[in-house]
Amino acid sequence: MDEIFAANKQRIDQMKADWAANKSAKERLVSQAESLASSSDLRAASDRMKSLGDEWKRIGPCEKSDNERLWGRFNAARTRLRERKDQEFNKRKAEWAANRSAKERLVGRMSSLSSSSDYRAAKDEARSLTDQWRAVGPCEKSDQERLWNDFKSAKDRLFEAAKRDGEQRAAERRQRAWERVSRLEEQLRNTEAALYRAQDSYSRALSARSPSMNNPNWMTIVRNQQERQSNARSKIASLEQRKSDLVYKLMDARSKANSL
Template identity: 30%
Template sequence: MAPENVNIISWWEEQSFPGKDLFKLDEDGTVTLTPTALVKEREIAVVTIDNAETVLKNLQEKFEEMQSRVREAEIEWMAATDKSKMADKIEQLKGLINSTVAIGDFEKAAQLVNDWESSIKKASDENVAAKKALAELAESLADSTEYKETSQAFKDITEKWRLSGFLDKSRNDMLWKRIENARKKFQDRKRDFHDEEEKDLLVTLDLKIEIAELAESLQNSEEWKSATEAYHELTERWKSTGRTIHKRNEELWQRIMTAKNIFFDRKKAHFAQIQVEQEANLIIKLELAEKAEALANSTDWSATATAMGALKEQWRNTGRVPHEKADELNKRFNDSVETFFDARRKHTEAIRVTQEQNYALKSELLQRAEEIKDSNRWGETTVEMNRLFDEWKTIGPVPREHNTTIWDAFMGARKHFFQRKDADRDQRKQQFDAQKAAREEQDIAYKKEREAQEIASRKTRIEQAHKTIEAAHTEIKEEEEKLADFKNAIENITPGKKAEELRTHLAALIEESTKHLDRLKKKVVTVTEDMNKIIEKEQQKEKEEANAEQAAS
């Protein structure tokens, strides 16, 4: 063994530092980190008697740099409420510990990181078990016939899922898909059940309404014999018709009995209509039928509905026409009225269909945003996120019941990505600054980073407030239009047996719409006040910073 090496070995034996038992010095001056269960073996340096002190000091300083990264992570670990979210950072620290060329107590640092990793795995296993139990519960409810209770159970499952802990995206999406599939299966069965039940009741209701209308249409008949036979036939048809909504059943039966009594009272006191009056009525109704035919294909829905209502009112107020002309004339007039109102109903349904299509398109954009929100390919994902947002703005409105939910979910995915991107950029900047600056400079950089995050947070809250106000104004406009339609409808109710019922229904709708409109306006005021407070704080902060800069200069 050369004298120089003998001196190196002696020098090494005299050294004392934390973790020395993890290293060995070979005869050729090679310092090696020996492997343990947590630390990988690797060559650290080759030293000579001339550079040994300098190399050891440099390697210890490098270890201290790595150790500071571990201490920072330890502080973040202690503050984290959901430690599962630190999985990526823990994995990076493991790589750092097993790649750093330095001298120090690697085993202690590795053991600390290993303990964190074990805790994360335990929490992840618990989260998997909890979410799997929710998925199994959802699947067990898919075939339930207790529709009301099961609907609430699915809402409870969704809330428990929201409150459950963090889980990696792959397993999280797989378990959530099981819940969604079970929910869809249940909702499809529930919808089919209610559709069939309501369909049966409505079919019977239509039949009984038809009987009531036929009875009412006969109450002024001059065909005494045939009308008498018709009333007997309608009574038998009523008896053979199935059940319907109880309240409507009583109402319709009363209508039939009223019409029947009117007819038989008139039969006893029969008098002839004056032919001249019938001919005059014929001229009036011919004019009304022509006006109705001229409006039948109009698409000015509100104005035409009012005009049609006025024509129907005049029609009802006009007396009988010659018997041989009545059916043909009634058909002309009623066909025109039904043509218009059928077209208006289809127009309304088309709007709903378009909104459902928009909902499907936005759901696809949301799904894609969810798929890429955890991507680390910052550049191309930023481009795609902005493209998704631009495409979202080109799509029209969705059904009101989905509008807020799908928007919040989409913006949540978008903000999640950009927050991760910002965090990644900030982390890389912090690491770069940490390598070039002293610990005092690191503290200053950390403080500035915190201030930047607070500013970004305030700006985000302002943006969210603007969007909330904008959405509320849109909903206010829609609600005001709907309220105007209700008021217009109640002002133009056609007198008749259903007038009071329709007036009561419209009054209830107006009251509900007015209350909802007030809530929306109060919401706008509240959000605006909160936003102005944030802006005032921001302006005050900027003013203080400007004064500080001026004072410093």
């Protein structure tokens, strides 16, 4: 009988010791859980709280009153963390929705720029829109990727259109520059031809035979000859100046055309 009593007492003492150890372990988990409930790192706290839940399941029982009290505290801590996480998620969802709307507006504006006729102003605005995009916070990953692809595609279309327009304008400038060279070359040829004719006319005026002094119109004829010579010299001087001006303009025009 004493042996049975002793065995029962030993079993009860062991159970109480186990309960005390389990109570101590659960108190430790409760303390950690309550600390996690107010953590600022909700993701890490949530992962750690899940681990604590797994540990709780592995710990044996303790006295019912202690078990219920400790479980109530532990579960309350889990609930607080979950509610905070839900609030944070709802807040983030609202921010994501606002950011998505902001980015949709930026996509729409960027898309409209590709049809602009003033590419310089459009590219400046595109750079400003890119800065605004960077300033807007994130949205859901699927929306983020879709909107960024739309935004970038619209921006690429704009800059490609601006590049084509720039190349076309450059080609037109080169064409106008070489057309100016051609006009100046033609003007120079015409001036040289006119100068040749003026020099020939001057040579003929110089070689004209002087009238006989017995001719009653001698003075008139001499004056006419001198006037023709003077006019020819003036025309030659004018044409030489024009030729010089044209040569300078032609050299400048060729230099500019070659630089384009």
